[in-house]
Amino acid sequence: MRIACDPRRFSNGISRFLQLPNGLDGDEHARFRALVDRYFTPAAMAEFAPACRAVARALVDRLPRDRPFDAVGDLGAPFAVRAQAAWLGWPVELERPLLDWLAARQEATRTGDREQLAAVAESFDAIVRSVVAPRRGGDGTRDVTDRLVNDVSLGRGLEEDEIVSILRNWTGGDLGSLALAVGVVVHALATRRGLAELLRDESSVERFDRAIEECLRLEDPFVASRRRVLEETEVAGCPVAAGRAISLDWAAANRDPDVFSPPDAFEPEANAAANLVYGIGPHVCPGRPLARLELRELVHALLAAAPEIALAGDPTRELPPLGGFRAVPVRFAFSRE
Ligand code: HEM
Known part of the structure; x- marks a missing residue:
């Protein structure tokens, strides 16, 4: 927490690639962060809620009732991609390329293969450029992507590279974490006594979100972030030299x-x-309201589908630098066995 809340000593300027707003510090970060935050206001979330609910219900309706499914591969990944595409206004034809991109990115992250990571980043940029081009010169009202492409809140229009970088962080940050988060929450629903009852109680959204986030605390899907040390210092008794790259x-x-x-x-x-x-700190996740909304809608749809969700085999853990589970076999249970 000390490092995350001390941006003067610990910089986010760690990648050689443009990362908006993640890779910025200080005033420049604050300007881009203010632009990004406008897309996650309560009003923006309320506007997206019905579409998000429809995506969650349609996906849960298609899950098998008579045999197991994988809470990550059959539910988390497609839900993350579809919900994100619905939020951004992207066409359904992009679902397959985005799912393939997500799988390739998770694999490249697991192995740490730099060449593969660069190839995966390029394939994603091509997808993003295909949605940006037709929105050039729009009036910003067609969808969230159109709004971003034509955003002038910095007092100027955004460059192509800036738009691609922002969209990359909205999708890169979201799709992997959200797919894994779904696996963690469904695993908890299948294994943690009393959780389903707690989540069925719709009287407090805050209590619901706290329960979901406690599941995620215990099996954190977002394992680490990087910083560059600007000034020699000490953290919890450990000396850190200037110039070092460190991991939170x-x-x-x-x-x-x-x-x-x-x-x-x-x-x-x-x-x-x-x-x-x-x-925590200036880089605290701006997408939290969207992630919360998406998890809420998906869990409600799941709880409405069957009285119980049961484990149908051993879950497979993800390995660092990813967190949560790679696969969680579960099935709907319609009567206590
Ligand atoms: C369960 C889902 C999610 C988890 C667990 C998560 C977690 C995090 C964490 C821990 C950070 C802080 C990183 C740091 O300090 O360096 C972060 C930052 C960020 N997240 Fe999320 N996130 C999630 C979903 C999303 C969504 C839905 C979006 C956008 C659509 C998003 C976009 C971002 C961006 C752009 C940043 C960088 C913010 C900045 O540097 O100012 N995330 N996220």
Whole structure:
């Protein structure tokens, strides 16, 4: 938390690629961050909610009732892609290329293969440029992508590379984390006694979100972020030299035994204030309202589909630098067995 909240000593300028707003510091970050935040206001989320609900219901309706399915591959990944495409106004034909891109990106992240990562980034940029081009010169009202392409809130229009970078971070940040988050939440629904009852109670959205985020704290899908040390300093007794690249391990911080006591206990109310699933400081996740909305709608659709969700085999864990599960076999259960 000290590092994330001290941008003067710990810079986000760590990648040689343009990353908006992630890779910026200081005033420049604040300007781009203000632009980005306008897309995640309560009003913007309320406008998207019906479409998000429709995506969640349609996908859950198509899940098999008589055999197991994988909560990540059959549900999390397609839901993340479809919900995001619906939010951005992207055509359904892009679903397959986006799913292929997501799978290739997760694989390249797992192996850390730089060449593969660069190839995957290029294939994604081609997808993004195909949605940007037809919106050039629009009036910004067609959809969220049109609004961004024609955004002049910085006092000027955005360059092509800036638009692509922002969209890359909205999708790159979202699709992988959200697909994994769905796996974590469904796994918790299948294994954690009393969670389904808690989530069926629709009287408090805040309590619902806290329960979901406590599941994510325990199995953090967003494992780490990077920073560059600008000034020699010390963190928790550990000396850090200027110029070093360091990693903020959110998953470990989310299980800090000095803060969460004991770290493995499921305590949504007690742990909410210290939960770091969406980060902290100036780079705290701007997409949190959208991620919350999407998870809420999907969980409601799942809970409406059957009285219970049961594990149908052993889940396979993801490996760092990814978190959560690679696969979670589950099935709908219509009567207690
Ligand atoms: C369950 C889903 C998600 C999780 C767990 C998550 C987690 C995080 C975390 C921990 C950070 C802080 C990174 C840092 O300090 O360096 C972050 C930043 C960010 N997230 Fe998310 N996120 C999620 C969904 C989304 C969504 C839906 C979007 C947008 C559509 C998004 C876009 C971003 C962006 C652009 C940043 C960088 C913000 C900045 O540098 O100012 N994320 N996210």
